[in-house]
Amino acid sequence: MEHHWKELIAVDRYTVQSRGVLHDVDRKVLTMLYQPLIGHRALALYMTLWGELELLGGREATHHRLMALMQCGLPDIYSERLKLEGIGLLNTYVRALETEELKQFLYELRPPLAPDQFFRDEMLGVFLYRQVGRHLFAQLNEFFARPAVDETKFTRVTRSFSDVFSSVQAEQIVAGFSEEAGHELEPPDGRVHIGRDGASYTLDDDVFDFELFFAGLSKQIVPRRAVTAKVKEAIKKLAFLYGIPPLDMQKIVLGVIDPAYHIDIDALRQAAREWYELEHGSAAPRLVERVQPLAHRTMEGVEPRTKEEQLMKQLETISPRQLLKEISGGAEPSLSDLQLVEDIMFQQQLLPGVVNVLIYYVMLRTNMKLSKKYVEKIASHWARKKVRTVKEAMELAKEEAKTYQNWANEKEKGTRTVRKVVRTEIVPDWLKMDYSQPDDDDFDVEQARKELEQRLKKYRDGS
Structure with missing residues (x-):
């Protein structure tokens, strides 16, 4: 380029930035698809600027540096730069420096087209075919392709964000x-986020x-x-x-x-x-204050006929925090208990009514205490089972009674060297099972159940 000196001289400065994150697959696309169109020297300039992007980190350099790195003259760098600009791989910006009769260039690398975009392009695909011939074009076409899948034979089950x-x-x-x-x-200040099309x-x-x-x-x-x-x-x-x-x-x-x-x-x-x-206000309400959503209540508008249905209805209409408060005889729940319940509601995404069943169940199995590991293990199981209603939670508690008891026993083994005599107790009607209470032989489960029912009755009656 005989007039390159009018546009660019060796002491002019430059910085490099990228319009988006460049990936390893881009190297394959540049080498196999773009190089036949722009030539190896233009590709070398792009790859050199890519290296400068990582090495300089936004700092300035003069074009002497590019000449030394590429072992070529400024006319070649200028002419190859124009090829990159013309095919859309490079944006070039320039400004005159006030204190010197020099220019500062900003070279903005643009990621290449994705293979599917390249082959669909009205011009680039035809241009490549002309440059490499039918045989090599077919090889490149196959290299950047994947096996086709007939999606009509499948049903799309991708969930949306709100689901x-x-x-x-x-x-x-x-x-x-x-x-x-x-x-x-x-x-x-003075910086912008890196952009590129990604997952949506x-x-x-x-x-x-x-x-x-x-x-x-x-x-x-x-x-x-x-x-x-x-x-x-x-x-x-x-x-x-x-x-x-x-x-x-x-x-x-x-x-x-x-x-x-x-x-x-x-x-x-x-x-x-x-x-x-x-x-x-500044303090957002917490999950523990919520009650079971109407869409997931089975006793809404239904008059309870049994004690089990009465308990189900109560657990559907009370918040986990209020349940803990009633179990404590009206005293505010401890911060550790509230945090535990909040964590399982958020992390396991259990609904309030389901969490109420969990609280009620664990309280009766562990001497009116919420054991963190035990609660989390059952909560994780219920989340995997996709339990959404109070009724489902109570039924699952019945079905998995022995499994949950084994979990409790495993926990106990880690804290005791001598086991106490296992004793069978009377349990709430809705559980219909026997279980042991290794934590405290003096703990009366039936009495605890009656106390819980009495406290919840006071809450229901408003007394």
Whole structure:
């Protein structure tokens, strides 16, 4: 390039950055698909700049460095750079330095197309075929392909975000997430996050009632065109995260839309956080305060006919915290007990009513104590079994009685060298089984059951 000196001289400086994370598979694509189109010298320049990206870490260097690394002249570097720019692998930016008659270049590496994108491209695929011929093109085509699967023979069972995380309440996700903490999501001053297309997730449309949302909005104040696909997706995610009803979301949107009918997503995000803090205060309610969801109650609207059904109904309508409080005779539960229950609700994603059965069951098996390892082991088993209702939990407790007793005995073996005489006790009707109480021979299970029933009766009667 005879006029390269008008554009670039050896003492001009440069820095290298990447538009996205470069992966090892990109090396194969560059070598096998792009090199036949741009030549080995242009590929060498790209790979050298890739190395500089990692080695310099954003620091400046002069083009003397590139000349020494590639063992070629500046005209070659300039001409090969143009090839990279033309095929979309490099963006070049330049600015004049104020203190010197020099330039500073910014070389931004762009990741190559994925193989499927390359072969689908209207020009690149044909260009490659022309360069390498039919035989080699067929080999490359096969190398970057995978066995085809007839997806019509399968049923898609991929879960959406809301399916998997529906039992994790919004307040658990955003607990302690203040406005100040929100700024932590932004990169440090003068820096930007690395980007590249990656895994995405979806929320089902039914997590937010857009029909009700739009019904209360005037088209003159908020035109439908203002709620773009991106804004709609943001509304859906924020509503799910913070538990914002459609009518409240209307007010939030009205507060952030500008005179040009543009809805800024960052402003929408900030307004949603402010709404949550105003509604719930600084201390978010905890999972232990929740009760069994209506959709997972089997005794809702049903009059109990047996003691078992009466207990089921109570465990469906009381929170784990309140149950612990009633078991303690009205005293506030210990922080360690609350934390244990909170942890299993969050980590194992057990519903409140199921956790109530677990608390009731373990209390009667371990001398009115919540043994952490024992509770966690049963909770993990119930989570794997996908127990969702109080009835399912009680039935599983009956079926697995011997297994759970063995777990309790294993725990006891680790803490004692001499075992006490195992004694059979009377148990709650809904368990219908015998079990031992190695922790305390003086512990009367039947008496404990009666006390529990009495305390819960006081709670039910409001006395």
